[in-house]
Amino acid sequence: MTIKVLIEKNAYHDSVTLMSLSGKVMAKEGVIEAVVSMATEMNKELLNNIGLVTEESQSATENDLIIAVKAENEQVIEDVFTFVDEELNAKKSGKNKKGNQAVTTFNAALNALPEANLAVISVPGEYAAREARLALNKGLNVMLFSDNVSLEDEKELKEMAVEKNLLVMGPDCGTAMINNTGLCFANSVKKGGIGLVAASGTGLQEVAVQIDRMGYGVTHAIGTGGRDLSEAIGGIMMLEGLKRLEADENTKVITLISKPPAKSVQEKILHQVKESTKPVVVCFLDGDKDEVEASGARFASNLIDAAKLSIKALDQSAVFNDDTNEHVTAQINEDISKLSDSQQFIKGLFCGGTLTAEALSVLRDKVGAVKSNVAKKAEEVLSDTSLSDTHILLDMGDDEFTKGRPHPMIEPNLRNERIIKEAENPNTAVLLLDFELGYGAHIDPVGESIDTLSEAKNSAEKNGRHLSIVAYICGTAKDKQGLSEQENKLRNAGVIVAQSNAEASVIAASITDREVN
């Protein structure tokens, strides 16, 4: 093993370039540790921590570039130094600051990044198909975040993609992970053996987050957009995703997540599942268990089960600790003891659509009549979302609430007004909430609502009631917002924090049902 530290005096490079370069160096065979950075105090400390400090590096200044490498042998180090030199000088002469400069045309983008292989498109819906077509024609895969793309366009794009061996994730695809890169709204999830294909955004996020929290990881998570499994589209991308994961060496288990597909589409998908040589978990939320199992797949009726079954399929020895933590149990009991007789209902105010659907699936068996704006069954449909005289579960990310406003995952304060309103309602027993962390999401979602939550509690208190609040934060320890900080903020405000979306619903049910443990 050899260590070498090189200092280049007065060679300034921006941190984005250097971070990416360090990553590339680390990925090289034979490299054990590597830091390519400007010699700031923080970076020097980092060098110290990983044992790459030298006298020279100690005396370097912020204008000096440090290239520190620990590697298996001398040759590797020499190669790294050559590589770094080439990378940085190529940037300086050829690109001339262009690397990070925004461009205004597609061609300029291609010139700036000639080997681009994915276009993430978030332009207004009426233009989105056009940009996607352009991208496909240039040989790029597409993630289509935009919504309001016609079914005809969606079908055409997806057929075009399959022909070109490319992916079209979307339209209306909020999340995906390719090679552990989170796209749009995605969590920082461990690398692992489970591959996901999902037609629902927060559904995908929750399954991936739960897999991560249980200590396992994900290879890829391919989003298809919500309409992929409709009769009109025919599941083109889910079938393609399934095929890709089947061929992907690192993927050991394949998990599909969606609302129940159209009948004919389900047949096509289950037919392909049957052919699969890998274990497949199918989570069709509230779907038909028998039909799925007939294809040889494992059936999950909700997201948390999808995560668990996927892990089990990967590692039979996995054990799950489902016990509610003692502290939480105590808090549940305390909340129950303080409830007034008038407080009968759960008021779920969600940012995530599929999280709402999962809550509905969990709660209908536990508390009876629940209404929701995401419900499919006629008796459960909440057509007037202003009503609040039963258990209600509101997807606040629905078009009705987001017209002309950012989605609550971006601006969580969209929900605050309704929180106060439900707190003032004497029939409210429990406020059930979700928060989403990760890329794309607000940088401090809990912070945006924390004052409102205290205010809600106080307002109930003033009227002689105790308001119970149960929340779940869909995020991993590595998410940029800081999961534990976010959770602690909630706990300090007297909010019960659940470990999964399903658990939050279960807790809410036991409080309204006054099930003391």
Place this chain on the structure above:
Amino acid sequence: MNTNILNEELRVINIGTSTFKTDLDLQNVESVQYDWRPPAGGNKELIEALDFLQDKEEVEKANQETIKVIKEAHPFLVDIDQAITAIPGMHDKLILHSGPPIKWSDMCGPVKGAIIGALIYEGLADDAESAEVLAGSGEIDYAPAHQYSAVGPMAGIISPSMPVHIIENRTHGNKAYCTVNEGLGKVLRFGANSPEVLERLKWIETVFAPALKQALKLTNGIDLKSITSQSLHMGDECHNRNKASTSLFYREIIDYFLQTDLNKAELREVTAFIKENEHYFLNLSMPASKSALDAAHGIKYSTIVTTMARNGVEFGIRVSGLDKDKWFTAPANFVKGMFFPGYTEEDAAPDLGDSTITETMGIGGFAMGASPAIVQFVGGEVQDATNYSAQMYEITAGENSNYSIPALNFRGGAFGIDIRKVIDTNILPVINTGMAHKKAGVGQVGAGIVHPPVACFEKAMIDFVKEYKGGN
């Protein structure tokens, strides 16, 4: 295709919301932010037209053929003679003007002033008043110089007796014509028509032109392509900066003048005229460009612009794949830039002249990156000039390695304006230009940057699709 994104490192083009790009940066994923705007300004009909023409093989082929012609054209200055003799179709009651077709009554001040001057110069009228009556009487025909293989700066007036440079495109055999540049100050092209202006014109006709004719007879033609190419490496862009090119031309021609039978006084007078007018070459740069672009007109399916010209009221363009009598016009814009002391925006006439033939050729505003000093004349900073040149690659079909730009690492200049790309990207051709006073005869009031109205390109696009969709 064997590529599979699941096995590749991601390299992302982020189209739209830049937050996604920020998070990609956070993950050290290579990506580029594309600050997207609706194509064609969001106009549905245009977007459809665009989609019809985009990636159409016939169009791509035609455009490549078009720029090949433009690039290969090789203009030489071969002769000088009076318009009535040199220009096919010229007659003694015809006056050519710059820009798209326009009636006498609609013309702008400087153009009217120049026409009045030309009528007196031709002896068709005795004074301004009678000239004005004659001009509007219907006895005089007017036509765009462009339709007679000619071009003229500013008012661009060519009357029958005026001597014109004769440029021969030896690659394609066609000719182009342009008058002799009169210099700065009170000049006909800005609408001045006082006796001193007309005297100078007469001198050009009777003394200068015959002298130059003699000199040119001794040459094998003066290679204008070579001069243009060299002067781009010497700080000219050959529209508003012609110092280097005029000097190179002077160097080429001087020895031939010395071989003529002119006496010393005549010789000194004639050569001083070139030496003292640093825009002399403009009236060679323009017809040189014209000869290349005329050769490139009429290529079926070509969406390349072969003319951009203004008459002080309207801006007009013509497109290779459409009829040569078809002008697509819209009201000309006002130039934004720097004013000479004592003048303001109030004084300026709208954009005027055929000199935009240089930009159509890929020099002038398109080659500003080669001409850092030009910003002292048109305003802005040196970096702006380079940026303009770099941006033009977005709307052109090719790069002209004959006309390369040192500041862009000798990259061939952007040329061959494609109407599809203009519409798609919302990027308009950049023009640097002088500004005329709106009143006849005052002269130049400043210089700056201007763009064609987008409507010219929109109309051309719609017409193009009509033309080719039907015949398909």
